Every structure is written in C-alpha cells, then in structure tokens.
Amino acid sequence: MRIAIASDHAGFDLKQDIARWLADEGHVVTDCGPQSNARVDYPDFGYKLALAVTGGASDFGIAICGSGIGISIAVNRHPKMRCALVNEPLSAMLAREHNDANAIALGARLGGIDMAKACIAAFMVGRFEGGRHEGRVDKLSSPPFVPQTVS
Amino acid sequence: MRIAIASDHAGFDLKQDIARWLADEGHVVTDCGPQSNARVDYPDFGYKLALAVTGGASDFGIAICGSGIGISIAVNRHPKMRCALVNEPLSAMLAREHNDANAIALGARLGGIDMAKACIAAFMVGRFEGGRHEGRVDKLSSPPFVPQTVS
Numbered sequence: 001m002r003i004a005i006a007s008d009h010a011g012f013d014l015k016q017d018i019a020r021w022l023a024d025e026g027h028v029v030t031d032c033g034p035q036s037n038a039r040v041d042y043p044d045f046g047y048k049l050a051l052a053v054t055g056g057a058s059d060f061g062i063a064i065c066g067s068g069i070g071i072s073i074a075v076n077r078h079p080k081m082r083c084a085l086v087n088e089p090l091s092a093m094l095a096r097e098h099n100d101a102n103a104i105a106l107g108a109r110l111g112g113i114d115m116a117k118a119c120i121a122a123f124m125v126g127r128f129e130g131g132r133h134e135g136r137v138d139k140l141s142s143p144p145f146v147p148q149t150v151s
Numbered sequence: 152m153r154i155a156i157a158s159d160h161a162g163f164d165l166k167q168d169i170a171r172w173l174a175d176e177g178h179v180v181t182d183c184g185p186q187s188n189a190r191v192d193y194p195d196f197g198y199k200l201a202l203a204v205t206g207g208a209s210d211f212g213i214a215i216c217g218s219g220i221g222i223s224i225a226v227n228r229h230p231k232m233r234c235a236l237v238n239e240p241l242s243a244m245l246a247r248e249h250n251d252a253n254a255i256a257l258g259a260r261l262g263g264i265d266m267a268k269a270c271i272a273a274f275m276v277g278r279f280e281g282g283r284h285e286g287r288v289d290k291l292s293s294p295p296f297v298p299q300t301v302s
Contacts, residue, residue: 044290076227087238098217
C-alpha cells in the first residue's frame with residue numbers, strides 16, 4: 001500500500017521505526033516529516049499528512065505525536081480526513097469497518113512500537129462495512145461540517 | 152462545572168449513567184441528546200455538542216459513541232473544538248494540560264462506566280500548561296484549518 005506518515009518531535013523516533021518497518025514490508029511510504037527531532041508544532045505536520053492522503057498520493061495516513069491527541073485533532077480539521085486515535089488493534093479495525101477511517105493517530109509516549117505495529121496491521125486488514133455506516137461517514141464531509149478552506 | 156454531553160444510540164446508556172453521576176456531583180449537565188437508544192447518526196449529536204460548548208453554555212463536552220471514533224471526528228470538525236478520544240485517565244489529563252481540550256470522547260462498547268468516570272475526573276482536574284503548547288493550540292483554530300462554516 002501507499003502510506004503517508006507524519007509526526008511531531010515527540011513522535012519522530014516512532015515515525016522512523018514505523019516507516020522503516022513498512023518499507024521492509026514492501027509498502028510505499030511517504031514521509032511528511034519532520035526530518036529530525038527538533039521541536040515542531042503538530043498541526044503543521046498533521047496538515048501535511050491530510051494533504052498527502054486527500055491528494056491521492058497515499059492510501060492512508062499515520063499521524064504520531066506524544067499522546068496522539070493533538071495531531072489527531074489537526075488531521076480531522078480537514079473535511080475529507082477521518083483520523084482515529086487508537087492505542088489497541090480493535091479500535092484500529094473498527095475505525096476502518098465503521099468509520100472508513102483514512103488515518104490513524106498514535107501516541108508515541110503512551111504506547112510502544114509493537115502495539116503501534118499491531119494497530120497499523122489491524123487498520124490495514126479492516127474493510128469498510130458500508131451500509132448503515134455510509135450515511136454517517138458522508139455527513140462528516142457535508143454541511144454543516146464543510147465548507148472548509150484547505151489550500 | 153457546566154458540562155454538555157451527547158452520544159449516539161450505542162452510547163446512550165453510558166450517557167445517561169454519566170449525566171446522572173455528574174448531576175449527583177453537583178455539576179450542571181446539558182444533555183444534547185439523543186433522548187432514546189433509537190438509531191441515530193453520531194455526526195448530528197457531535198455537532199450539537201460542539202455548538203453547546205463553543206456557544207459558551209458549557210465549560211466542556213463529553214461525546215460518546217460505540218468506539219468513540221466517529222463522534223470524536225465529528226466534534227473536531229468544528230474549528231473551535233479540541234476533542235480528545237481517550238480510554239484511560241492519563242490521556243484525559245494530557246488532553247487538558249497540552250491540548251487545552253474542551254471535549255473528551257469515550258467508546259461505550261470498549262470501556263465501562265468506572266473507566267469513563269476516571270477519565271472525566273482526570274479531565275476536570277487537568278489544567279492547560281500554556282507556554283510552548285499555546286501556539287500549537289492556536290494553530291488548530293487558524294488557517295489553513297479555518298474558515299469553516301458552522302451555523
């Protein structure tokens with residue numbers, strides 16, 4: 001799959017480890033930054049991730065900050081993004097099945113690399129169930145939740 | 152405190168239990184619905200919660216759906232909302248300290264009433280640390296993340 005990944009400084013090391021793992025697994029990884037663990041602001045990189053996914057360059061996104069909270073809010077500001085903050089695989093799978101999520105957020109200071117991998121693996125296995133969930137997902141990208149200017 | 156609460160059908164029972172507990176604790180609770188466990192769409196009630204909080208009628212909001220994922224995305228579509236999906240108290244406290252969160256989302260099918268209460272209690276105790284976090288929080292309500300029409 002084509003996977004975009006972004007973090008802040010707190011999530012940088014986990015981002016590097018996950019990106020390497022995904023590439024080793026044969027996926028095409030787009031690294032939206034940052035390129036070091038120097039202090040940055042998570043909204044900037046959540047925004048880059050949203051553009052990488054909504055622009056079609058990536059199938060889904062992985063967003064990482066210290067707790068996952070800040071960057072998940074940032075990604076979800078984009079009306080076409082559905083980013084699920086998860087810390088275990090069941091939530092990651094439900095995010096796909098029920099919410100057709102196109103991104104997951106992880107908290108690098110709260111969970112470790114193996115749990116992160118398990119969440120990402122579950123996310124990739126999950127398939128949107130459609131049906132009754134479809135109208136709800138559509139509403140997330142419809143008025144009053146849009147229009148939103150994203151240039 | 153003045154607390155708004157909203158759910159979908161999957162979160163209805165937990166919403167009722169939490170609302171009763173908060174009222175017993177002396178808080179002023181605004182119930183944004185629904186009023187039964189009939190099937191509804193979580194975006195509609197996430198939107199009502201966002202209006203209750205951003206309109207100033209409530210100090211913060213509690214959003215509940217089956218996993219917490221869908222309604223957390225819905226609430227975060229509002230540019231003035233910062234909703235943290237949490238399933239344990241440390242995340243709830245960090246959401247306040249680092250992200251100045253004004254809502255938390257809970258998954259009624261993934262966590263029980265006592266964990267929900269512990270998350271809410273931690274959220275209410277937490278205080279925004281400001282400082283380096285302030286600029287990041289401000290960015291979540293600034294271009295390119297706004298303007299967004301919410302009527």
